[in-house]
Amino acid sequence: MNYLADELNFLLDGTVAGRLLSPLGRRLYFPKGIIAQSAEAKQGAHTANATIGMAYHQGKPLTLSVINEQMPQLKPEEAVVYAPTAGIPEARKAWKDRILRHNPSLGAEQMSLPVVVPGLTAGISYMADLFLGEGTPMLLSSPCWDNYELIFQERRGAELREIPFFDVAGGLDMGAFKHALARAAKTGTVRIILNFPNNPSGYCPTVSEADALLAGIGEIAEEGADVLVLCDDAYFGLFYEAACMKESLFSRLAQAHERILAVKIDGPTKEDYVWGFRMGFITFGSLGLQERHYEGLVKKLMGAIRSSVSCSNTPAQYLMLKTLQDERTSAEKERYHTLLQRRYQGVKQFLHEHPAHPHLRPLPFNAGYFMSFRCTGIRAEALRQELLAKHGIGTISFGETYLRVAFSSIDEEQIPEVYQLIYDTARDMGSGT
């Protein structure tokens, strides 16, 4: 084991984070190599900085004309230079302020400084690197985002344990969650990913459901289990009903118990409509961790970043900063939120007017980009293919049971027609016509 990894393990041992690390997580460290030495030189190399592999001329990075023309508002330093491994400090600070603004019950000292990663997918994958090894049980909801399987199971060899998401009454199946948590807690460590608003269902818990969920997690921690909760907040903020829990579960989990390690995985991808930026954040929070532990954990994460992509996209970070600082942003985001909310209401209206279908039952939804149907008596994949081939309507099937419709991508005026075609096609398939 590298001595730097040993030092970080020594720092983290005895905390919930140290106990939850995977074998790879224990091996990771941030080397005192090129990046660290170059950062040191930035402060003190007054005569010449000959550390990093970039090309400078008279103090400015060399840039090609096309880059200057296509990104005219960005300085060369904002457009082409490498970003620090953990992200540009102002971007990290600005995102932390934003998390605090949107989660008023959270205190600045209850969380780490967010670390920039190249998108939420990468963030989830890094958390799998740090905390999941071969055969580690990982709890997730069913249905869930399909990429979890690839990341946790295929990439890291974890053993997936699915928790049925909804009960028959149409809310979160708290009994199933509690049962799965209690079962996993018998091993002494529990790892779970929670994604609200959820992909594919479009569900976000009510305040009372969130309370029950948090109580269930708190209970197993109180009984002695170390609990890792990954909060995948990809669709955070896109809430359409008053009853939705508007703060991230992270804010409560970060101050819940010293045996709970909460990780907030979020970013501008969906929230700020910049899907291709490839930029996200990882933030740690635990009652059991102090500043020095956060720094140690961040160094582990930096080791994962340095050893995979080295650092994240620089222009995306500066553009995100400018977005946060621009006075038009808030009104525009409000407008886009209303646009999505009207589509949501359009879908609800259609479902209200068509309360029963022999083969399609909508899963509860109140937030995010999507809604899903549970298919009975017909196969979701066959329905998807039929919709595409006969009507040119693209949807997503999740296994044979769920059909996901991204109402975020359908204009409001098209919603009744699209849903009518989905209903008619499913009915025809069920009756064999």
Ligand SMILES: Cc1ncc(COP(=O)(O)O)c(C=O)c1O
């Ligand atoms: C639940 C969930 N998490 C994470 C992501 C990935 O986000 P990113 O594009 O930033 O990697 C998605 C994207 O579809 C998602 O639905």
